Amino acid sequence: MKFKNFLLVLGLLLSVSCKTPTDIFKIEAKNVNINDSLQADASIESFIKPYREHITKDLDSVLGYAVDTYSKTDGHLNTAIGNLMADVVLQEADPVFFKKTGEHIDFVLLNHGGIRSIISKGPITKRTAYEIMPFENSIVVSKLPGAQIQELLEYLSKAKRAHPISKLKIVLDKDARVVKSTVNNTPIDFNKTYYIATNDYLINGGDGMDFFKGSEEVIILDYKIRNALIDYFMKTDTINPVADDRFIQLND
Template sequence: MTLKHYFLLATALAIYGCKQPQQFLTKVEGTEINISDSIYADPRIEAYIKPYRKHIETYLDSVLAYSKETYTKFDGEYNTALGNFMADALYEQANPVFLKRTGKNIDMSILNYGGMRAIISKGNVTIKNAFELMPFENSIVVVALKGHQIDDIIAYLLKSKKANPISKLKLKIDKDFNVIEKTINGEAIDANRIYYIATNDYLYNGGDYMTFFKPNVGLYKLDYKIRNALIDYFTKIDTLKPVIDDRFIQIK
């Protein structure tokens, strides 16, 4: 073996010998830190954030409308005043945007029962109420479905047996949950027609088991958050007075 070969072998052995052994995670440990009154706020941090907190509180307390009564999602069986308000507000605010962009009207809207996270109390309605009702960053989308797919939406509503917010869709069922009447905007549902349904991006992607939006004929993203739509609607209506109606009823 030549001197050159010895040199190369020694270098390789030196490099190999310096190589760190491969390490593996074998255990993770943690400790619980309780947050209580014993942990005092840092006055320097409090002083720094005070003007920002005041600005946010002033914004959230801005009065937009007045509510004639207190409304909750528990005040009806298959449709509630609060749910009707949510679905109607979605439709009213989304339709002008959709019409301007596409030249078409939205046919109906649907949200989920679990998405209503607060009540609206009698008295002043503020921006804070909109954040409480819709604390998520969900945005409005419009989905184009064929008429026969509306039956999948109806099947979902019947199976859930909850007051999921709907607007422009009308359902009447018997005591055995058989559909007696189903219309959109007062007209019989045409299996061959394309309907445009307003909802939010969470539900479009299968949230709350709403899998009926796929497949579809088209998807339109309005870049308009549900919360912002509520704020705009509150501002527009002045006085909030939704009612329980006959959009989804059971004949017993």
Template sequence: MIFKQLIIALSLMFLASCKTNTLNLAKIEGKQIPVSEEIIPDPTITDFIKPYHDHVVKTLDSVLAYAPESYLKTNGTYNTAIGNLMADIVYEQCNPIFKSRSGYDIDFVILNHGGIRAPISKGDITLKTAYEVMPFENSIVVASIKGKNVNEAMQYLSQAKRPHPVSQLKLVINSDFDITEAKVKGETIDENKTYYVATNDYLYNGGDHMTFFQPNDSLYVLNYKWRNALIDYFTKVDTIKPVIDDRFIQLK
């Protein structure tokens, strides 16, 4: 009996000695390490990443096409050469994909002026150019909307007073920003007709206050990034020839 009690007492003492103390954070210290040219690179790291760095640089510098002039998104009031090119590329590259899947043609394209993030400079167009012009991962989608929504889109363009890129549209406004002509592929807009409009997923979801994509009859996701459309187009042409035209103008 005494031996049993001794075992119990020793066990309790052992358990008490194993109790974990609670640790509380008392202080945090840190210091700023400025990143500058004074930092000596670690040759082990630089040697390791050099093959990957050189491969990326070589790929981005690969020439895809040629630009005879420099094209900026600020060169134009209601339509710009670079904006027209962006919208026309989306139409040209995406329409065959859309038609093969749906049996329909894209009626028009509308993108956003702010989506063009860099100019196309005179000279060689490289893969890097495409990434600079479109650094985001926006994908092209096609929404089927009624003519009523299309008219809302025309009203949006007329009041936005910005050269949002469009293709297959004709929009004329007067000095008061009232619409005097609005057509899709040369035809007057029918409010009861279904139109297939290509845009990017950001705008479809209401970006830049483009709410006219909703409601819609259906949505077609092409799984085709806007940037990839640019790359594919640049790859297949030798020289780009974008121009400012009369697709969206204001009469004075």
């Protein structure tokens, strides 16, 4: 009886295996060193050549002119290039934000580390924008209450870095305490909320900007900072940004 049961089970297994054949694959791997000894495939090169030339021509087409070379290391609490970036975000994003909400951006806060290149004296191209902002960071707007605005000011006073700002002015005393802060030349009212344009990295607490986590609302504009720069460059013949008094520290 046991032998018959064994034959029955064996028959069922064979029947199932015949209905569901199993393919066996052999996978091998090897290291391929990428170096100058590898020969380019002529057919592939021929295929991509027109696309490469088109992209290169587009990136290198001249949009404007920079009267000097600008670097994020040129200043202490604010720099010409940082001021330019913040002002560009304000100018280009505010109409988009207004169309979406009927409100205006109160001020802009970006991050010093987000500036990835200098602007060299001479022609400005689309490539310039890609070099300054190689990341895919997009502009978002935070509706931030007064308590978090206070945290924002304390963060900037302690960081003492040239984080790009626009329409916000801060004055520190010699001990790095905030003695004056205004938005659009009006003293900040910590009992109201403000609309702050920033990027999608900082809105999630990037660079330790945790105060953005207290946002009452976050409005996504679907507008990359790089594209805002390109849009600005396309309609601006000459750029000549300067460091100014938007973020300063008193000596006495």
